[in-house]
Amino acid sequence: MKKGDAALIVLMVAACCFLSHVKADEIFIAGFTNKPFSRTSCFGEENKGNKVVGLSGSTWDDIGAECGKKLRVICMGPVSPDQTKDCNLSSSTYVDVIVVNRCEDCEDGTMKLSKDAFEEIAYEEAHRVKVQYVWVP
Ligand SMILES: *[C@@H]1O[C@H](CO)[C@@H](O)[C@H](O)[C@H]1NC(C)=O
16 A cells, blocks of 8 residues: 555545544645744643644644644655655554644744654655645644
């Protein structure tokens, strides 16, 4: 099975079974941060664990984010054709993360995963991957 197929299946299952808000064609770029999210716009210094995500202002608005909502981030492939590493196919196709931060300075259309979350779907050396999303209850 190709990775695109696997991702599509995950997306369809998610769409059928839990979802209202899906725009299946919308692609975002996910990177990660090594630093813990020690201060967030949503929760201040409260620690929400090691599977969290910060969204650029535009991503936040596009997907109708809210603090504390759970986002399923699905790895879709490399950001550019010359990228040698992207989704880790031996690993999970998606990761569920809690929305903790809105970043006004971040590049439009991006999200920043905690390192543990990023490594669950992609190789660290990839630095950035294309992703899609669904909300999970
Ligand atoms: C890819 O995923 C597998 C399964 O989770 C993991 O054991 C492996 O370390 C990952 N590879 C890299 C280079 O991160």
